[in-house]
Amino acid sequence: MSLPAEFALIARHFLPLAGEGALDLADDAAVLDIPAGRRLVIAADAMVEGVHYLPEDPPETVGRKLLRVNLSDLAAMGAAPLGYLMTTSFARGIADHWIAGFVRGLAEDQRTFGLSVLGGDTTSTPGPTCLSLTILGTVAPGAELKRAGARPGDDVWVSGTIGDGLLGLRVLRGEVPADAEGHLARRYRLPEPRLALGQAIAPVARAGLDVSDGLVQDLGHLCRAAGCRAEVSAAEVPLSAPARALLGRDPALLPALLTGGDDYELLFAAAPEAAGAVRAAASRAGVPVTRIGQMVPGAPEVVARDAAGTPLDVSRGGWSHF
Amino acid sequence: MSLPAEFALIARHFLPLAGEGALDLADDAAVLDIPAGRRLVIAADAMVEGVHYLPEDPPETVGRKLLRVNLSDLAAMGAAPLGYLMTTSFARGIADHWIAGFVRGLAEDQRTFGLSVLGGDTTSTPGPTCLSLTILGTVAPGAELKRAGARPGDDVWVSGTIGDGLLGLRVLRGEVPADAEGHLARRYRLPEPRLALGQAIAPVARAGLDVSDGLVQDLGHLCRAAGCRAEVSAAEVPLSAPARALLGRDPALLPALLTGGDDYELLFAAAPEAAGAVRAAASRAGVPVTRIGQMVPGAPEVVARDAAGTPLDVSRGGWSHF
Numbered sequence: 001m002s003l004p005a006e007f008a009l010i011a012r013h014f015l016p017l018a019g020e021g022a023l024d025l026a027d028d029a030a031v032l033d034i035p036a037g038r039r040l041v042i043a044a045d046a047m048v049e050g051v052h053y054l055p056e057d058p059p060e061t062v063g064r065k066l067l068r069v070n071l072s073d074l075a076a077m078g079a080a081p082l083g084y085l086m087t088t089s090f091a092r093g094i095a096d097h098w099i100a101g102f103v104r105g106l107a108e109d110q111r112t113f114g115l116s117v118l119g120g121d122t123t124s125t126p127g128p129t130c131l132s133l134t135i136l137g138t139v140a141p142g143a144e145l146k147r148a149g150a151r152p153g154d155d156v157w158v159s160g161t162i163g164d165g166l167l168g169l170r171v172l173r174g175e176v177p178a179d180a181e182g183h184l185a186r187r188y189r190l191p192e193p194r195l196a197l198g199q200a201i202a203p204v205a206r207a208g209l210d211v212s213d214g215l216v217q218d219l220g221h222l223c224r225a226a227g228c229r230a231e232v233s234a235a236e237v238p239l240s241a242p243a244r245a246l247l248g249r250d251p252a253l254l255p256a257l258l259t260g261g262d263d264y265e266l267l268f269a270a271a272p273e274a275a276g277a278v279r280a281a282a283s284r285a286g287v288p289v290t291r292i293g294q295m296v297p298g299a300p301e302v303v304a305r306d307a308a309g310t311p312l313d314v315s316r317g318g319w320s321h322f
Numbered sequence: 323m324s325l326p327a328e329f330a331l332i333a334r335h336f337l338p339l340a341g342e343g344a345l346d347l348a349d350d351a352a353v354l355d356i357p358a359g360r361r362l363v364i365a366a367d368a369m370v371e372g373v374h375y376l377p378e379d380p381p382e383t384v385g386r387k388l389l390r391v392n393l394s395d396l397a398a399m400g401a402a403p404l405g406y407l408m409t410t411s412f413a414r415g416i417a418d419h420w421i422a423g424f425v426r427g428l429a430e431d432q433r434t435f436g437l438s439v440l441g442g443d444t445t446s447t448p449g450p451t452c453l454s455l456t457i458l459g460t461v462a463p464g465a466e467l468k469r470a471g472a473r474p475g476d477d478v479w480v481s482g483t484i485g486d487g488l489l490g491l492r493v494l495r496g497e498v499p500a501d502a503e504g505h506l507a508r509r510y511r512l513p514e515p516r517l518a519l520g521q522a523i524a525p526v527a528r529a530g531l532d533v534s535d536g537l538v539q540d541l542g543h544l545c546r547a548a549g550c551r552a553e554v555s556a557a558e559v560p561l562s563a564p565a566r567a568l569l570g571r572d573p574a575l576l577p578a579l580l581t582g583g584d585d586y587e588l589l590f591a592a593a594p595e596a597a598g599a600v601r602a603a604a605s606r607a608g609v610p611v612t613r614i615g616q617m618v619p620g621a622p623e624v625v626a627r628d629a630a631g632t633p634l635d636v637s638r639g640g641w642s643h644f
Contacts, residue, residue: 028398029365043351046409076350087368127449
């Protein structure tokens with residue numbers, strides 16, 4: 001008895017990704033046990049061709065980015081990865097080698113991050129490819145890092161560098177010159193989920209999240225959850241060497257770097273007396289962190305000042321779909 | 323500090339759907355405990371406008387169908403609902419009242435089935451709307467109903483009626499006349515997840531799944547998992563009165579009813595000596611079940627015979643996207 005092409009596609013491409021609990025992707029659902037003494041942490045993010053990735057992006061990095069933006073949500077909660085489900089609505093007529101590349105990227109990152117696919121659904125669409133991934137992780141009860149909890153006086157910290165994702169997109173669109181090493185494009189295509197850092201800082205930070213919609217917009221979430229204001233020193237915001245080079249040529253770029261999306265760094269607030277513990281945790285995780293400002297009393301708002309103390313116009317906010 | 327339109331949309335439409343563990347949809351992920359002594363059951367299904375539902379379908383039933391096709395996967399495993407995550411890639415320029423209706427439908431079915439949204443993502447697409455839902459449920463360890471496990475000699479049972487989903491789609495497309503009560507269109511738009519039945523038959527059935535891609539194709543999955551053949555008596559396959567009326571006018575319709583999708587009934591195998599227990603379980607669940615055939619030794623294959631014993635041509639198989 002022959003199977004429809006859909007099942008052949010699943011068997012050929014997706015079955016090799018399946019892990020424990022996935023029941024060989026042959027059942028209606030996956031069945032799994034959450035390890036004793038752990039809570040389930042679960043999130044879902046979608047990516048649409050031409051919106052969240054470029055049609056000419058390599059399929060390998062599209063698969064890896066889909067997994068990584070979701071892993072970044074686990075990182076932001078201080079959680080460890082457990083597995084994922086994925087639904088793919090592929091554009092009709094998509095090349096088989098595109099799907100093969102997409103799956104190769106997922107397989108590579110499954111190994112890197114130690115998780116596997118638990119289930120999902122494969123369909124087609126007459127429009128651009130729509131991908132959705134649901135990530136499962138676990139955290140010890142009470143250890144989860146949340147957006148709420150920052151207090152006036154807390155330091156504001158960020159990991160890695162800010163603005164590379166936006167600049168990478170501009171490089172790939174041909175709007176700014178590429179750096180020789182391809183660092184910016186790589187940062188747009190392959191965000192680095194800060195899983196070890198998230199777990200390391202969760203016990204010492206008061207509140208945190210990942211920067212996906214722009215530093216200013218996401219810091220605004222911390223402000224609203226805390227009912228206070230944030231003051232950011234733009235000169236302290238960590239930039240990569242290629243970003244610094246582009247900013248040197250065009251100083252007006254600064255507000256865009258602070259509001260552009262696709263950074264996937266961790267942004268968190270911690271008491272000033274925890275600064276040593278924050279630095280020690282970051283060092284253990286092998287990820288640089290930088291103090292960029294402070295939570296202060298006041299209405300929820302983010303003020304970013306240049307080196308002269310003048311507020312920058314960051315009112316454009318972050319990315320929105322509507 | 324004003325929020326982008328995307329957040330306003332989430333706050334206005336989706337926040338009222340949020341339940342315990344969803345952290346008011348304000349965090350990067352939901353955090354929840356799986357009740358002690360239960361295993362997590364998780365599945366994901368996508369729906370694309372124009373593929374899985376008609377552009378002119380009421381948004382209320384689109385939301386309810388998205389939830390129900392996923393609940394049907396829980397039913398097929400004998401699991402009870404816990405919650406769900408959803409990613410929505412709405413067609414650009416979608417009317418706000420469409421989203422409001424979609425959410426109204428979800429809210430109604432959340433009450434009906436006793437679950438709530440835990441998280442997700444809202445994006446836009448230049449193509450048709452793509453919806454993806456991940457359903458979470460729980461089951462007692464060892465109580466899960468799987469596709470594998472049927473044996474030669476087992477009875478094959480199906481719940482409810484078969485073929486209404488396909489005929490409902492044809493009615494809505496104007497290909498066949500509508501029944502006066504609108505039963506067929508309603509069955510296409512609003513499948514009935516057989517949750518109580520799934521939990522009731524799980525202890526007495528050997529294997530089972532839900533019929534989403536057509537009775538013959540899905541029974542083929544049971545055959546392959548069991549390494550045996552299924553013989554179905556087409557005359558025994560339960561049909562609704564409107565389906566029976568259409569079949570009376572066009573007897574050639576029978577193979578289409580056996581291979582059409584969107585039934586969302588439960589299909590399961592049980593030992594002949596369990597027939598009484600199956601009927602008792604179905605009666606407790608308040609859902610009719612019908613014995614339609616038998617698993618027999620042989621290569622994995624489904625043979626459906628008409629009343630004269632002649633095999634029907636059901637080689638067209640079920641729905642496939644590729």
